[in-house]
Amino acid sequence: MSNSEINRKDNPVPEPTLRRLPGYLFFLQKIKEEGILNISAPVIGKSLNCDSTQVVKDLAFTGIKGRPKVGYNIYELIHALEEFLGFNRTNEAFLMGAGNLGSALMSFQEHQSLGLKIIAAFDVDTNKIGRLIGGINVLDYSKLPQLSGRLNVKIGILTTPNHAAQNVADDLVSCGIKAIWNFTSANLVLPGSIIVQNTSMSSYAAVLLRRLTDSGY
Amino acid sequence: MSNSEINRKDNPVPEPTLRRLPGYLFFLQKIKEEGILNISAPVIGKSLNCDSTQVVKDLAFTGIKGRPKVGYNIYELIHALEEFLGFNRTNEAFLMGAGNLGSALMSFQEHQSLGLKIIAAFDVDTNKIGRLIGGINVLDYSKLPQLSGRLNVKIGILTTPNHAAQNVADDLVSCGIKAIWNFTSANLVLPGSIIVQNTSMSSYAAVLLRRLTDSGY
């Protein structure tokens, strides 16, 4: 039984850990340029402002082995992180709703480095259908079942208006989508097997604004 | 000593709570249309798929009082949430970096309902300077100190390329900005008094992609 197979069922990676891992990866990619070969958890922790024990534990989830007194080989570590996070694969996705936010995500090059590839966008607005945004075609929403049947895409990115979110999510699920990246404020009710990643701007705005109030302005 | 004054110092609102509060607010705004006058924590919990005790505790942070057997007055509750989160105020912000993501945020109307108002954007790209995006002017980056001196803006939205993020953040701080909403992947090193809200897409992509892998595709 491989490490990943053990994790799959009994030992899911904690979400806080997953959220930190890309930070390590970006830091390592940055300092790789400086020709450093090995790096230790205390150095990473000091640079990223977090506990070194936590760095060790987080990195252990990727299956990488470090050497006492030396640390981790930076190339192995970068590879392990990319592999573990799926950033070096190509994960195809549909984008639903080519409005402001949707268009931005299509134009946003950085997804590529996260192994995410939006292969098509869908909208009901005839003004948007047929347009090419960030190199991605905006298709008629009614074409979704047909295309999903052929392409076996697993990820849906939801950038519709809030009121349409639940219906579109339901449609995605019936088309075989396994994971939904929900940028709307809608609370989606979906089968438990569907992975939902909520990324509503309002949550972050809430934290930021309240902290500002807490601090006494 | 008012409730908010007590919270300010000794009892900061937990971040998980703050992240959930906008969800309650959107739900309430939606069902307000149906003419419902009172709503109980168990009903909110059932609809939003979370524990009713948690709803009660979360709402208590806003200072609102409920009535046993009846629940909360929906109008009072909406008001309390908006007030507490700062969504009914106008919080002015500068946006730094009018690229794809920055442009999207400028066009994204929903910020208004979060009490956020981007009053100007800044960029170094002469092709962008002078343009109007989503009704917001893109100004020359060098104009930042001058404008911030006059306007007393507290919030900076950081949508620059990663490599420029730290420098721009430093400039924002020296211009009197108190809170930075960081959309880049850069790990910002700033004075402790500055509120930083990291919203890097890569963290969410990481969680989503890994959960997909965990589930066995």
Place this chain on the structure above:
DNA sequence: TAGATTGTTAATCGATTAACAATC
């Protein structure tokens, strides 16, 4: 009054941090 719900206190759970043994 009876019953549902708030509001609070206690128990559980999970993540972070600390301690320490293993090892290069």
Place this chain on the structure above:
DNA sequence: TAGATTGTTAATCGATTAACAATC
């Protein structure tokens, strides 16, 4: 060998969930 760092086990901390008393 000595010392720094990994890797693991234990202690702490905070958030969630459960229990229960107060109350409308």
